[in-house]
Amino acid sequence: MQALEMKKKVVIIDYDLGNLFSVKLACESVGLNVEISGDKKIIKNADAVILPGVGSFGDAMNNLKQLDLISSLQDFALSGKPLMGVCLGMQLLFTSSEEFGNTQGLNLISGEIRKLRSTIDSPVKVPQIGWNTITSSKVPWLQTPLKNTPANSYMYFVHSFYAAPVNDAVTLTITKYGDNEYCSAIFKDNIFATQFHPEKSTETGVKIYKEWALMNNLI
Amino acid sequence: MVNIRVIPRLDIKGPNLVKGIHLEGLRVLGRPEDFAQYYYEQGADELMYVDVVASLYERNSLHDIISKTARRTFIPLTVGGGIRTIDDIKSVLRAGADKVSLNTAAVRNPTIIREASRKFGSSTIVVAIEAIKQPDGKYLAYVDNGREHTGIEVLSWAKKVEELGAGELIVTSVDNEGTGTGYNIELTKLIAENVSIPVIAHGGPGTLKDFGTVLKDGKADALSVASVLHYDYIKKIEHTMHHRTEGNIEFLKSNRSFQKINPTGITEIKQYLLSNFYECRH
Numbered sequence: 001m002q003a004l005e006m007k008k009k010v011v012i013i014d015y016d017l018g019n020l021f022s023v024k025l026a027c028e029s030v031g032l033n034v035e036i037s038g039d040k041k042i043i044k045n046a047d048a049v050i051l052p053g054v055g056s057f058g059d060a061m062n063n064l065k066q067l068d069l070i071s072s073l074q075d076f077a078l079s080g081k082p083l084m085g086v087c088l089g090m091q092l093l094f095t096s097s098e099e100f101g102n103t104q105g106l107n108l109i110s111g112e113i114r115k116l117r118s119t120i121d122s123p124v125k126v127p128q129i130g131w132n133t134i135t136s137s138k139v140p141w142l143q144t145p146l147k148n149t150p151a152n153s154y155m156y157f158v159h160s161f162y163a164a165p166v167n168d169a170v171t172l173t174i175t176k177y178g179d180n181e182y183c184s185a186i187f188k189d190n191i192f193a194t195q196f197h198p199e200k201s202t203e204t205g206v207k208i209y210k211e212w213a214l215m216n217n218l219i
Numbered sequence: 220m221v222n223i224r225v226i227p228r229l230d231i232k233g234p235n236l237v238k239g240i241h242l243e244g245l246r247v248l249g250r251p252e253d254f255a256q257y258y259y260e261q262g263a264d265e266l267m268y269v270d271v272v273a274s275l276y277e278r279n280s281l282h283d284i285i286s287k288t289a290r291r292t293f294i295p296l297t298v299g300g301g302i303r304t305i306d307d308i309k310s311v312l313r314a315g316a317d318k319v320s321l322n323t324a325a326v327r328n329p330t331i332i333r334e335a336s337r338k339f340g341s342s343t344i345v346v347a348i349e350a351i352k353q354p355d356g357k358y359l360a361y362v363d364n365g366r367e368h369t370g371i372e373v374l375s376w377a378k379k380v381e382e383l384g385a386g387e388l389i390v391t392s393v394d395n396e397g398t399g400t401g402y403n404i405e406l407t408k409l410i411a412e413n414v415s416i417p418v419i420a421h422g423g424p425g426t427l428k429d430f431g432t433v434l435k436d437g438k439a440d441a442l443s444v445a446s447v448l449h450y451d452y453i454k455k456i457e458h459t460m461h462h463r464t465e466g467n468i469e470f471l472k473s474n475r476s477f478q479k480i481n482p483t484g485i486t487e488i489k490q491y492l493l494s495n496f497y498e499c500r501h
Contacts, residue, residue, distance in 0.1 A: 019317060019343060021289070054342055055339070125440060127341070129440075130224050130264065130441070131224065132222060154500040158342040199293060200294055200317065201294075202294060205293060
């Protein structure tokens with residue numbers, strides 16, 4: 001009983017957008033104790049937070065605002081506790097997005113969100129839906145949740161926009177799609193985020209949740 | 220550069236995997252979750268379940284199958300068949316699906332596409348277009364597994380669906396479905412060249428070259444595959460002691476009317492794609 005109470009709790013942020021259940025299933029499969037919640041108090045007391053999301057940046061920020069979660073998430077990140085973003089959840093961590101003019105994000109990572117390009121020389125469908133590879137950047141993966149992920153692993157992507165960090169030092173992986181060569185994962189102090197969906201990327205992806213959990217003593 | 224997805228499609232009736240021809244004449248092949256697990260292990264890029272009878276009374280078994288599959292396979296799972304409302308979508312997603320496929324509901328009430336893509340994200344909403352070629356050469360959309368005529372021309376429908384916010388299209392040729400005569404290239408190309416969202420080709424492949432043709436000439440972005448994979452899996456498991464499948468597979472041994480379908484595994488399909496210079500996860 002005591003062991004159960006001691007177990008670290010990870011909160012998956014529910015802001016009424018997209019599907020949180022596959023993230024939950026993947027987390028549970030690696031032994032994480034997860035709760036889906038949009039309650040400020042529960043988030044504050046969490047040992048770690050995962051910000052998932054699919055859909056539009058503007059809708060997501062509106063929902064976070066309406067649920068009064070913007071400062072909760074910013075405070076959580078400043079507390080130094082682990083924060084993981086997935087897909088739109090990674091994009092929301094940035095300063096702003098060019099979607100619908102210019103929408104402000106959580107501003108935890110400096111940079112902006114831009115639309116994927118399709119060019120005459122390299123025509124691609126946007127959104128990108130499907131598998132693509134992640135290659136290493138200048139930042140070594142050894143001290144990150146990707147430490148056991150082979151370079152050039154295939155990951156599952158679903159997105160029309162990508163993150164362009166101001167500082168290269170946060171870029172953990174690079175992905176190419178048509179004419180676009182973009183940052184597909186970031187790592188900065190307690191913040192880790194992926195544009196791809198590790199929970200939909202076979203055991204190779206699920207292992208990333210496991211490494212993140214181990215690194216942060218969550219399991 | 221762009222990786223072609225191979226997506227096994229599993230038609231479900233009650234607790235069983237079934238397969239028909241022209242979406243009709245269903246035969247029971249076994250337990251869908253066993254087939255799904257095998258395809259996952261063989262390198263399937265996504266999975267698709269379609270409840271072909273879509274009877275509301277059978278919903279519990281569908282949810283049970285979704286939930287079992289979602290706990291064991293970590294690739295995207297699309298579920299279609301009988302999904303009519305936002306609440307239906309929510310309940311299928313909560314059972315563990317990642318995307319839903321809409322056909323009848325979208326035709327009857329197109330605004331559900333906008334509402335659903337806004338609420339769950341465009342990428343969660345796949346629209347299924349089931350087409351039958353008319354004597355005048357036009358392709359019209361059908362609903363209820365190719366049984367009911369809508370009078371809607373497929374290309375204008377595809378464009379409208381894209382505008383309403385669908386993330387992907389799965390385009391079925393009811394004429395070719397289950398026949399092994401190859402995908403309908405004309406239909407696939409008509410739609411794939413005129414929308415900017417991905418098009419999943421469905422219906423008809425019997426041999427490896429059919430996959431190459433629909434990619435090259437049909438401009439498909441992804442391949443939905445059923446019979447060739449199911450028959451391959453059945454062939455493999457019928458020799459094992461642990462064959463728990465209770466399907467009607469006698470018809471496969473009799474080898475009648477299925478000469479055009481060469482049972483092929485996912486690995487072979489991917490090797491074929493790679494050797495023809497298509498990229499795919501491998």
